[in-house]
Amino acid sequence: MNYRHAFHAGNFGDCMKHALLVALLRALLRKPAPLFVLDTHAGAGHYDLTAEPAQRTNEAADGIFRLLHDVPPALDDYMTAVRGLGLYPGSPALTRSLLREDDRQACCEAHPEDYAALRGLFRHDRQVSVHQRDAWQALKALLPPSQKRGLVLIDPPYEDPREFSRAASGLTLAHARFPTGVLAAWYPVKHRAPVRAFFDALSLRDVITAELLLREPLDPSRLNGCGLAIVNPPYRFEREAQVILDALLERLGDREPGEAALVMRLADE
Numbered sequence: 001m002n003y004r005h006a007f008h009a010g011n012f013g014d015c016m017k018h019a020l021l022v023a024l025l026r027a028l029l030r031k032p033a034p035l036f037v038l039d040t041h042a043g044a045g046h047y048d049l050t051a052e053p054a055q056r057t058n059e060a061a062d063g064i065f066r067l068l069h070d071v072p073p074a075l076d077d078y079m080t081a082v083r084g085l086g087l088y089p090g091s092p093a094l095t096r097s098l099l100r101e102d103d104r105q106a107c108c109e110a111h112p113e114d115y116a117a118l119r120g121l122f123r124h125d126r127q128v129s130v131h132q133r134d135a136w137q138a139l140k141a142l143l144p145p146s147q148k149r150g151l152v153l154i155d156p157p158y159e160d161p162r163e164f165s166r167a168a169s170g171l172t173l174a175h176a177r178f179p180t181g182v183l184a185a186w187y188p189v190k191h192r193a194p195v196r197a198f199f200d201a202l203s204l205r206d207v208i209t210a211e212l213l214l215r216e217p218l219d220p221s222r223l224n225g226c227g228l229a230i231v232n233p234p235y236r237f238e239r240e241a242q243v244i245l246d247a248l249l250e251r252l253g254d255r256e257p258g259e260a261a262l263v264m265r266l267a268d269e
């Protein structure tokens with residue numbers, strides 16, 4: 001396991017994932033029934049963007065640091081959460097900040113150091129369970145939850161090209177075990193072929209994808225864009241996702257050819 005999220009925290013992919021995560025959680029929180037949130041690839045929980053790993057790559061300069069000033073209304077909720085949390089929040093800290101007292105959160109992380117950090121972050125928190133276990137196994141072990149409503153976030157590092165097919169199988173398994181849950185999987189867009197194969201492998205109904213492309217995905221050595229595939233999206237989420245992506249593109253894009261903010265519905269079946 002080479003991937004460490006501390007080197008990438010705050011990049012544009014993180015901003016897209018987290019802005020949509022906040023909106024998905026807000027939609028679920030509109031109803032009073034308790035929620036269960038499973039974060040299968042949780043990372044360290046939060047990150048110091050002034051520390052060496054983040055400074056070395058400086059990826060946050062083209063991500064979260066571009067969003068700090070003159071926050072557009074579509075990103076206000078997300079940025080208020082980020083600002084309120086001290087250290088830059090990863091998906092676990094961001095999720096936790098929105099939960100009510102009857103909601104529950106489970107986080108899985110395989111890397112020993114990131115797991116230790118995550119465990120430390122939530123050690124006094126009865127609402128959050130932290131597991132050092134394989135994400136794909138966790139989908140079997142931790143689903144279905146006793147709560148009828150909730151969200152599963154699948155956020156693999158994609159260092160191994162097989163992660164696309166694992167993400168498709170993971171969504172399918174999560175849907176079989178938790179059919180009422182909102183299920184979201186982040187994916188990189190370096191070039192189109194693996195993304196098309198990922199969509200083809202998703203034979204689920206009611207799936208949308210939200211993509212932020214910074215440029216035409218022609219050079220497979222670069223992260224040209226990223227997306228979130230969402231199974232069972234909340235009512236009218238497509239419109240909301242489009243507004244969020246448009247605001248992100250306005251700040252994070254450099255007007256390169258092919259940049260786009262796209263919300264699409266995958267054909268049912």
Ligand SMILES: C[S@@+](CC[C@H](N)C(=O)[O-])C[C@H]1O[C@@H](n2cnc3c(N)ncnc32)[C@H](O)[C@@H]1O
Nearest residue numbers: 005041042043090091109110111134135155157
């Ligand atoms: C992209 S990062 C997660 C970032 C986090 N979701 C966030 O938004 O703040 C992916 C994480 O998955 C972990 N990981 C990789 N393979 C895993 C597996 N099979 N099971 C559990 N965790 C895994 C990595 O150690 C890494 O911390």
